[in-house]
Amino acid sequence: MTEPTDETLRRWLLQRLPPHEAEPLEQRLLAEAELGDRLRGAENDLLDDLVRGQLDDADRVAATRHFGATARDRLRLRIAAALARVVGRPRVAPRSAWSSRRRRITAIGALAAAAALVVAVIGIRPPPDATATITLMASQQRGAAVTEIAIPRGAAAVKLQVEVDAADVRYAVSIEGAAPFAARDVAVREAGAYRFVEVTVPAAALAAGEHRVRVVAERGDREATWEIRTRGE
């Protein structure tokens, strides 16, 4: 029987293999230890390529969906990002708590100045990063603006910070689109006078196109919506 190539295994992992190719492999996967080992190896290589920004848009979306699905794989994603730095493939820029805070404050200042613009480009942190951060301000809510956001092509996940007005409740955050995202019971954080909720979103949920971000207080009737347009950069 012909051995599948590494490329075939990768297509299998990304759910791109047609049934007539996938089914015999599934049969073998249950029967042969060797194929399982090869598949695990292909999965590690895919994971490494994802965090090093080596995948094209379509593969990145599919791989992010694959590795974003379980807590275990999300941890593997973080470890792979650290490994990429150790081996000298630093697609993830070193980041300290201080620089994170400074970036947030910088983003807030820039956003306040840009609030009157119809289209705002916000929260971009080059170089391409496995955990890029974007920020949505209250002033950019639906009806006021369509917010355009560039997502770094290498990003596997995006930290989404959304401004909220009340600190004493928890929020549900959802993103509508081709790959919906939802999170509940999100606590409020504060940076100076700025209150926000933060969630880590698989980049697939913010793939290029139109999305609606909705933040709803889990107590009371507070609700806010943002219309955003994302693009790869």
Next chain:
Amino acid sequence: MNDARAAAEARGHFDALLQRLRADGGEALGYEALRRRLIQFFRLHVPAEAEDLADVALDRLARKVHAGTEVGNVPSYTLGIARMVLHESHARSARRRAAEDDPTLMPDADDTGGETDAALAALSTCLDAAGGESRGLILAYYGADGAARIAERQRLAAERGISLNALRNRALRLREALEECVKSRMGWSDAP
């Protein structure tokens, strides 16, 4: 059915499955190996539910065996069950999708700006603890990418006088140990 009776019945099913797996003799597929392969199968389709669905499939297999169903080829029979379980899972998901949030994508509330650096420090410590040879192998094996990846692995295998398969399996074991070490040092739990 009370809990004790249900547990005894489940135990009976499980024992019947173990007995059937042993009956193949020689290269018999052990329970853990079968479970691992089922998880891999389900990860290809629904990663978020892979472990749960593998257990569902194994449970059904065990019931069949216990009931006296003739299971000729265990992997083939198991794959049939797995495909049925997968089909049911897809149907459930389709019904749920419109009404429910995705429970697998939850906020990463504990992530902080400093965590990347902490993970890097933990990784470095774990690499050091692995020893010089293992550290060197991990960094070389997983360090290359693109076109250089295959050439580098061939070089590593030749240097050690082992096959590419043996090299890959060694690298897999080392990486899994490394991941466990980092998770332990970071206090990360992968429980859902």
